[in-house]
Amino acid sequence: MKDKRSILKYFPLLMLGMIGILPLFMTSNYYQTICCQAMLYAVVALGLNFIVGLSGLMTLGTAAIYGLGAYTSALCCTKLGMNPWAALVPVLFMGWLIGKGLGYPSLRVQGVYLSLATIGFNEIVRSFLTNLEWTGSGTGIRNIEPYRIGDFAFDTQIRSYYLIYAVLLLFIGIAWKIVNSRWGRAFVAVKDNPEALQICGIDIANVKITAFTLSSVFAVVAGAMYAHFNRYITPATYTTDLSISFVVMLIIGGLGNFWGCIYGAYIVAFLPQLLRPIGLSYKLIYALIMMCLVVFFPNGLIRDMKKYLTFKRALKGGAASENNSQDR
Amino acid sequence: MKKWGAMLLALMLVVMAGCKGQPASEPEREPEQTEEAVGDQAEGEETPAQREFDGQIKIGLLTTGTAIATYTETVTYGAELAARQLNAAGGVLGKEVVIVPSDGSNTADETINGANRLLEDPEVAAVCGYPLSTGCLAIESLFKQAEKPVVISGTSVRLKDETDNNYLFRGRASDAIQARNAAAFLAEELGMNEVMGILYENNDFGQGALQVVEEYCKENGITLVAEGFNPTDTDITTQVLKLKDSGCQSVVTWIAASAVPTVSSNMYNQGLTVPKCGPVAVTLEENLANCEPEWIDGWYGVTDICMTKEDKALKDFIAAYYEAFGDDAYLSNEGANIYSHVLWICDAIERAGSTEGPAIMEAMRSTEKFPGLNGNYQLIGDKVDYVATIDIAQDTIVDGKVTNVFIKTVGEEQ
Numbered sequence: 001m002k003d004k005r006s007i008l009k010y011f012p013l014l015m016l017g018m019i020g021i022l023p024l025f026m027t028s029n030y031y032q033t034i035c036c037q038a039m040l041y042a043v044v045a046l047g048l049n050f051i052v053g054l055s056g057l058m059t060l061g062t063a064a065i066y067g068l069g070a071y072t073s074a075l076c077c078t079k080l081g082m083n084p085w086a087a088l089v090p091v092l093f094m095g096w097l098i099g100k101g102l103g104y105p106s107l108r109v110q111g112v113y114l115s116l117a118t119i120g121f122n123e124i125v126r127s128f129l130t131n132l133e134w135t136g137s138g139t140g141i142r143n144i145e146p147y148r149i150g151d152f153a154f155d156t157q158i159r160s161y162y163l164i165y166a167v168l169l170l171f172i173g174i175a176w177k178i179v180n181s182r183w184g185r186a187f188v189a190v191k192d193n194p195e196a197l198q199i200c201g202i203d204i205a206n207v208k209i210t211a212f213t214l215s216s217v218f219a220v221v222a223g224a225m226y227a228h229f230n231r232y233i234t235p236a237t238y239t240t241d242l243s244i245s246f247v248v249m250l251i252i253g254g255l256g257n258f259w260g261c262i263y264g265a266y267i268v269a270f271l272p273q274l275l276r277p278i279g280l281s282y283k284l285i286y287a288l289i290m291m292c293l294v295v296f297f298p299n300g301l302i303r304d305m306k307k308y309l310t311f312k313r314a315l316k317g318g319a320a321s322e323n324n325s326q327d328r
Numbered sequence: 329m330k331k332w333g334a335m336l337l338a339l340m341l342v343v344m345a346g347c348k349g350q351p352a353s354e355p356e357r358e359p360e361q362t363e364e365a366v367g368d369q370a371e372g373e374e375t376p377a378q379r380e381f382d383g384q385i386k387i388g389l390l391t392t393g394t395a396i397a398t399y400t401e402t403v404t405y406g407a408e409l410a411a412r413q414l415n416a417a418g419g420v421l422g423k424e425v426v427i428v429p430s431d432g433s434n435t436a437d438e439t440i441n442g443a444n445r446l447l448e449d450p451e452v453a454a455v456c457g458y459p460l461s462t463g464c465l466a467i468e469s470l471f472k473q474a475e476k477p478v479v480i481s482g483t484s485v486r487l488k489d490e491t492d493n494n495y496l497f498r499g500r501a502s503d504a505i506q507a508r509n510a511a512a513f514l515a516e517e518l519g520m521n522e523v524m525g526i527l528y529e530n531n532d533f534g535q536g537a538l539q540v541v542e543e544y545c546k547e548n549g550i551t552l553v554a555e556g557f558n559p560t561d562t563d564i565t566t567q568v569l570k571l572k573d574s575g576c577q578s579v580v581t582w583i584a585a586s587a588v589p590t591v592s593s594n595m596y597n598q599g600l601t602v603p604k605c606g607p608v609a610v611t612l613e614e615n616l617a618n619c620e621p622e623w624i625d626g627w628y629g630v631t632d633i634c635m636t637k638e639d640k641a642l643k644d645f646i647a648a649y650y651e652a653f654g655d656d657a658y659l660s661n662e663g664a665n666i667y668s669h670v671l672w673i674c675d676a677i678e679r680a681g682s683t684e685g686p687a688i689m690e691a692m693r694s695t696e697k698f699p700g701l702n703g704n705y706q707l708i709g710d711k712v713d714y715v716a717t718i719d720i721a722q723d724t725i726v727d728g729k730v731t732n733v734f735i736k737t738v739g740e741e742q
Contacts, residue, residue, distance in 0.1 A: 030444035138532030234462040
């Protein structure tokens with residue numbers, strides 16, 4: 001039993017290793033593109049986990065932040081001729097700015113009101129991007145150059161895959177560090193016991209704003225990577241639907257569950273593609289599966305499966321000891 | 329335990345219902361109809377099933393899936409009908425034409441995924457379909473890289489202005505032609521040439537038209553009053569009243585299907601009675617059915633093909649379509665366009681004598697007056713555009729029901 005548990009403990013690392021070697025077996029551009037999308041979603045979900053998962057604040061404006069990251073980087077490169085790596089500086093600044101900007105309203109409004117405020121933010125950003133001429137209006141920005149290191153351009157699917165994979169590993173490391181730091185504990189305390197936090201002399205406002213800022217930084221970087229990977233962006237991508245999808249990733253992975261963010265991102269990215277052979281009804285089935293997952297695994301797929309297995313094991317153990325006593 | 333049982337049961341039911349379907353993106357049809365649906369196939373002639381082909385030529389079909397289900401249905405049927413008619417006539421290069429559908433869900437990301445799925449298949453010789461402009465902009469480089477022709481239906485002028493891709497073919501009139509002709513019809517044909525209004529959706533579709541109409545008005549010294557709205561708005565009274573107060577003599581209403589009832593009812597209720605000309609959406613039967621006849625009566629619309637036009641090829645297509653897929657099958661000009669696109673691609677394959685992408689591309693580029701249902705196909709300028717004509721139709725109440733009346737074909741005949 002102990003061996004099984006220790007294997008399970010290393011499962012996330014095994015999974016990350018598998019993601020790393022996946023393109024060696026999966027040479028299809030189609031699947032590699034979806035994997036890249038899933039990895040970018042995972043970065044966003046890891047950041048969103050600070051707000052929704054740990055701090056318990058419901059935000060539905062993440063797609064707009066993701067989009068602003070994409071547009072900042074794309075505009076810096078196409079209009080100002082900046083190097084994509086250098087464009088990460090204004091991108092990070094944008095993340096910081098949005099985090100502060102969204103963090104302050106979160107001090108005044110909570111629950112459903114915060115959700116509505118962030119939906120409003122999402123729509124405002126999308127409307128601006130659609131209507132401003134210098135953002136390419138409704139048809140967006142084309143010919144965004146890929147990242148380069150010297151003469152080596154990340155311009156093929158496989159190269160982009162490993163670049164995004166490296167970014168994912170980097171952000172997993174950062175997120176892990178944050179979650180296990182005093183900041184991570186403060187985020188959880190905001191959700192579970194804000195009064196205790198105040199008694200300890202910790203500024204709740206500061207904690208919330210930090211959660212928003214960190215989350216925004218993760219989202220803008222993922223957005224920038226997306227722009228240079230796709231090389232074309234359009235405001236139609238950054239809808240409230242996408243924001244909801246990010247939250248769904250967290251819910252499926254388990255709110256506050258660190259590795260669940262990555263499982264959730266992969267499930268949300270891959271499940272619709274796997275269901276496509278069913279035909280036009282695949283979206284209906286996807287929605288039903290999502291509903292079932294949320295209803296039957298409210299704490300996330302992994303956590304509830306673990307609970308179920310532990311419960312089953314306990315039942316078996318109980319039955320076995322009963323049998324043993326009867327035998328005796 | 330009950331929970332798990334219920335979940336399993338629900339999943340099984342859902343999967344069973346789903347698996348009953350057909351390949352992705354293909355709408356359902358009666359099985360018995362597929363055998364007889366060979367357009368104008370003569371009696372006693374070999375059926376496609378009986379004929380032996382020397383392999384297959386696959387034509388990819390990018391659809392909008394459930395995002396715009398009516399498009400998907402008519403586009404799939406249109407492509408399928410073209411393939412059946414070609415196969416009934418012996419196929420192309422002695423090979424059977426097979427349509428391979430792929431769902432692009434009408435978003436840029438999913439259109440990329442849909443295109444990648446088709447490009448994965450080395451047997452797919454060329455692709456056509458109905459992604460909108462943003463989807464087309466997202467995928468054009470994939471086809472250039474793969475050296476496979478793609479016939480698109482996105483109408484944005486950016487597809488021509490900002491691309492350098494010989495594998496990109498637009499098989500319908502662009503916004504530059506559609507919106508410009510809508511404005512020109514109001515200004516020149518109806519003489520409303522002082523103040524023009526435009527009501528447009530705040531998305532790539534509406535913005536594209538706005539740019540074109542702005543340019544037209546500037547060139548012709550017409551004052552333009554522009555009012556935008558969000559595609560999800562359920563009331564646009566403010567915009568309508570602003571247009572009314574501006575004293576515009578006519579309005580270009582560049583709106584998508586879902587906005588037709590809202591816009592037309594708001595305009596009717598606010599008494600904006602000036603002539604209006606919109607895109608294809610204001611001529612489509614299913615959109616007209618969502619409106620009270622008086623709301624939309626008298627509106628003009630530019631459309632690739634006015635389905636009530638007296639044209640023998642069009643009449644034959646419509647008859648073959650309903651014969652193949654039943655009288656209840658949904659038909660609109662999107663289906664007719666795709667039918668023409670598949671025939672065009674296959675004509676190019678026949679002329680190229682090859683299914684290699686570069687050879688098909690060269691043959692398509694050198695097309696001379698290929699007779700599509702939506703006009704003659706021939707390269708306009710140096711790239712992308714191949715169709716220069718559109719029809720203008722008017723929504724008219726006939727026997728209490730709104731129907732399209734063909735007014736004229738405009739644009740430069742090739």
